Structure formats: C-alpha cells, structure tokens
Amino acid sequence: MNRLECIKSMVSKCSVVADIGTDHGYVAEMLLKDSICQKVIATDLNEGPLSRAVEHLTSIDLADKCNFRLGSGLTVLNEGEADAVIIAGMGGELISDIIETSKNIAIHTKELILQPMTTADKLRRYLFKNNFKILDENIVKEFHHYYFVIKAVPGTVEKDDEFYYEFSKILIEKKETLMHEYMNKALNINENIIRNLEKNNNSDYNKKIEALINKNKRIRELMKN
Numbered sequence: 001m002n003r004l005e006c007i008k009s010m011v012s013k014c015s016v017v018a019d020i021g022t023d024h025g026y027v028a029e030m031l032l033k034d035s036i037c038q039k040v041i042a043t044d045l046n047e048g049p050l051s052r053a054v055e056h057l058t059s060i061d062l063a064d065k066c067n068f069r070l071g072s073g074l075t076v077l078n079e080g081e082a083d084a085v086i087i088a089g090m091g092g093e094l095i096s097d098i099i100e101t102s103k104n105i106a107i108h109t110k111e112l113i114l115q116p117m118t119t120a121d122k123l124r125r126y127l128f129k130n131n132f133k134i135l136d137e138n139i140v141k142e143f144h145h146y147y148f149v150i151k152a153v154p155g156t157v158e159k160d161d162e163f164y165y166e167f168s169k170i171l172i173e174k175k176e177t178l179m180h181e182y183m184n185k186a187l188n189i190n191e192n193i194i195r196n197l198e199k200n201n202n203s204d205y206n207k208k209i210e211a212l213i214n215k216n217k218r219i220r221e222l223m224k225n
C-alpha cells in the first residue's frame with residue numbers, strides 16, 4: 001500500500017471529509033471514487049495547489065462533490081462541518097500548529113487522519129499533551145522513507161511514555177514488519193552515534209551515551225516480543 005492509499009484506508013465511511021493541504025486533490029479523488037464520503041472540502045493555503053485540485057477534480061468529473069477553500073489549516077472550516085479531517089504531507093510540527101490554532105474545530109471532528117512527513121514524534125507528543133487519543137496507526141515505506149499515518153480522536157489519553165512518541169506503541173503491538181524494520185534502522189543509527197561519541201573520549205557525552213544505550217536496550221526488548 002502506498003502513502004495515499006494508506007491515508008484513504010484509515011478514513012471511516014462518513015458524509016463530509018476535509019482534506020487540508022489538498023494540493024492536486026488526489027486524496028479527495030480516492031475518497032470520492034471509493035465512496036468513502038459524499039463530499040470533500042478540499043483546502044489549501046496556496047492558490048497554485050488549490051487551482052491544481054480544482055483542475056484535476058473537474059477533469060475527472062468530481063468537482064461537483066467538492067467544495068474548494070483557500071486558507072490556512074482548519075480556519076476555513078466551521079465547527080462540526082466535517083466528519084473527518086485529513087492533514088497529510090506536512091511536517092509534524094506544522095500539523096500540530098494547525099490543530100492548536102483551531103482546537104475548537106479539531107475537537108468537534110469525529111476523527112483526524114494525520115500523516116506527518118517528518119517529526120512524527122513531535123506530533124505524537126502534541127496529541128498526548130492535548131488530549132487527542134491515537135486510535136490507530138499505520139506505517140508505509142516509499143523511496144526508502146518510512147511514513148506514519150495516525151488516526152486520532154478527541155479524548156482522554158492513557159499515561160504517556162516518552163519512548164512511544166518516537167516508536168508508536170500501536171505499531172509495536174500490531175507487530176508490523178515495517179515497524180520492526182524501522183526500529184532496527186533506529187538501533188543501527190543509535191549504535192553509530194554511540195561509537196562516534198565514545199571515540200571522542202569526552203565525559204560531556206557520557207549522559208547522552210547512557211541515554212542511547214538505554215534506548216537501544218528498550219528497542220531490542222520490544223523487537224524480541
């Protein structure tokens with residue numbers, strides 16, 4: 001499954017989906033073609049991408065099922081207007097900022113489908129600290145990059161554990177092969193860092209080395225299960 005298919009597969013059947021940062025409108029196209037929803041509010045901050053979405057969705061006769069809006073994040077939505085909100089293809093911090101700026105809209109949405117291109121850990125941290133519960137998560141790999149797709153809902157969260165910001169608890173519990181691969185890669189990266197820091201023979205790095213050794217120990221334990 002590719003990144004966009006994975007995003008689509010995580011949206012529950014509903015009436016209205018808002019695709020924030022729609023660009024070409026490919027996600028909107030997939031949702032409508034598969035009848036996941038009846039209407040898509042396709043939004044973008046920039047005129048160029050939004051025009052591309054209008055052009056593309058018009059060319060495949062789906063524009064009448066779309067409502068196109070120019071503007072930032074969730075500010076272009078009214079409370080409760082969309083059943084699901086997709087924010088995909090942006091950095092984890094930008095996604096967090098978009099939610100934070102319009103929390104009233106986010107908490108009146110049944111589900112948020114979030115796909116950070118970078119810093120998924122920062123997004124998970126934001127969700128944990130702001131009472132959004134992660135219900136499900138998937139991992140896909142494209143061009144040697146691992147991407148996470150997160151389904152979150154407003155709600156009380158369990159006691160958090162910083163380790164799981166970086167390594168999704170849900171994906172570990174699902175025993176996803178790609179997650180195993182991702183953890184193995186992190187393990188190797190950490191080992192290289194440890195080796196380089198040890199070569200420096202500088203006591204300033206001792207705490208960092210110890211933290212990385214402990215992290216790797218935990219990764220190995222979880223990979224064994």
Ligand SMILES: C[S@@+](CC[C@H](N)C(=O)[O-])C[C@H]1O[C@@H](n2cnc3c(N)ncnc32)[C@H](O)[C@@H]1O
Nearest residue numbers: 020021022023044045046049071072073088089
């Ligand atoms: C890399 S594209 C991702 C397109 C598509 N969502 C995907 O996942 O493939 C990012 C899009 O987000 C838009 N964007 C960036 N910041 C935004 C914001 N604050 N609100 C809405 N759209 C934004 C950009 O203009 C761009 O079209």
